[in-house]
Amino acid sequence: MTLEKPDSSTAIYDQFTQLTQHSEELLSDGLSVKDSSKQCSELIKRLECMLNTMNKLDLYSDNEHLDDISTKDLRMLKVYAYLGLLLTSATLDNRLDCLERAIFYMRRYLVILKTFDIFNDPDTEALLVDCPTGKGSMQQLPKDLAETMKERERRVKRFKDQSMLKSRLEKANIGDPTRYSEEDVREIYLDELRLYGLRVLEEIALAIQEYDLLKSRQRMTDDADGVDGVSTPQRPCPFKLFVIPHEEEKKKDWLQRRDLTQHTAAGAASNSVVAEFSPRGSRKTVTFDEELASSSSSDSGDDTSLRRQREWDDYKDSHPRGWGNTHNKG
Numbered sequence: 001m002t003l004e005k006p007d008s009s010t011a012i013y014d015q016f017t018q019l020t021q022h023s024e025e026l027l028s029d030g031l032s033v034k035d036s037s038k039q040c041s042e043l044i045k046r047l048e049c050m051l052n053t054m055n056k057l058d059l060y061s062d063n064e065h066l067d068d069i070s071t072k073d074l075r076m077l078k079v080y081a082y083l084g085l086l087l088t089s090a091t092l093d094n095r096l097d098c099l100e101r102a103i104f105y106m107r108r109y110l111v112i113l114k115t116f117d118i119f120n121d122p123d124t125e126a127l128l129v130d131c132p133t134g135k136g137s138m139q140q141l142p143k144d145l146a147e148t149m150k151e152r153e154r155r156v157k158r159f160k161d162q163s164m165l166k167s168r169l170e171k172a173n174i175g176d177p178t179r180y181s182e183e184d185v186r187e188i189y190l191d192e193l194r195l196y197g198l199r200v201l202e203e204i205a206l207a208i209q210e211y212d213l214l215k216s217r218q219r220m221t222d223d224a225d226g227v228d229g230v231s232t233p234q235r236p237c238p239f240k241l242f243v244i245p246h247e248e249e250k251k252k253d254w255l256q257r258r259d260l261t262q263h264t265a266a267g268a269a270s271n272s273v274v275a276e277f278s279p280r281g282s283r284k285t286v287t288f289d290e291e292l293a294s295s296s297s298s299d300s301g302d303d304t305s306l307r308r309q310r311e312w313d314d315y316k317d318s319h320p321r322g323w324g325n326t327h328n329k330g
Contacts, residue, residue: 012057013072015050016079019043023082027089040090047083054079066116071182075189080109081196088207096218099211106204110197118190119197122154127204158198165195 026040059073066074084106087098107128113119172180172188180188 010072012050012053013076016076019046019050019082020078023047023086027082027085037091040086041092044083044086044090047079047086051079051083060112060116062115066118069116071186071189074186075192077109077112077193078196080105080112081200084109084200084207085203088203096211096214099207099214103204103207103211106200106207109200110204113193113197119194121158121197121201123151124201127201127208158201162195162198165191165198169195 022039022043026043054076060069060077084102087102087105090098092098110119110124110128114124169188169191172191
């Protein structure tokens, strides 16, 4: 199929009918990922081109009501759902960019359905909030038991609604629209929009979570490698590093231990006593041997003086006072 640029709503609808079947086939599980990847890429380009033309025509203005939109234009709302679901399921390059575009289209689809009161789920509000990129737009606070039970009830209700819509559409099975009235056909198209609304609601939650994870991983990689190829500067060390010379300390310790092993117990004790009682300051330190020599010399001097004292005492005993003065004796 060649790429067309229609100028009216009717021409756009003709192109939409051609792309609808192809889109639903790719969204089903019938085709493998390898075969559908290239087809998805081509189909996405065609759908985006058609959507640009639809936006120029302003088919879904906020000033209009649901009754003001024609049945064909109402059905073409599924283009947003097709684009969002195809971008999330396709294995294309630059996964982050695909998820960002998919989230945009799916949010736009839910907003339009909510604006015209076609589909409005209580869980839609949290998914439509556009949080800053990569800051956990899907992070939630811990839930209590009551909130968990309410969320479970909403999921059960969505599952029942989805089963009911599928059953209703299978029974309708529009092959020839002329068999139904305009109101019946319009109601069938609204059921299709609601069914895709339930599917988009599930897929957008998963897409936002995956997008946040990939964005966080990319931010961590940029912080590690540096922005624009510039390495992240390291913080300077505020203090000078003190390195202990282990080898030198080991040698000193070994030398001290070697010196200690060369002394006897008595020698070590004498050295400690001399060191304890040795005078401080610049005086010469007296060793144990010098002290013994000085004590022996002092002992020999004491013996000589004692001997002389005894000789003098003996002399005085043998020579009384006045013994040698015989000049006046008669």
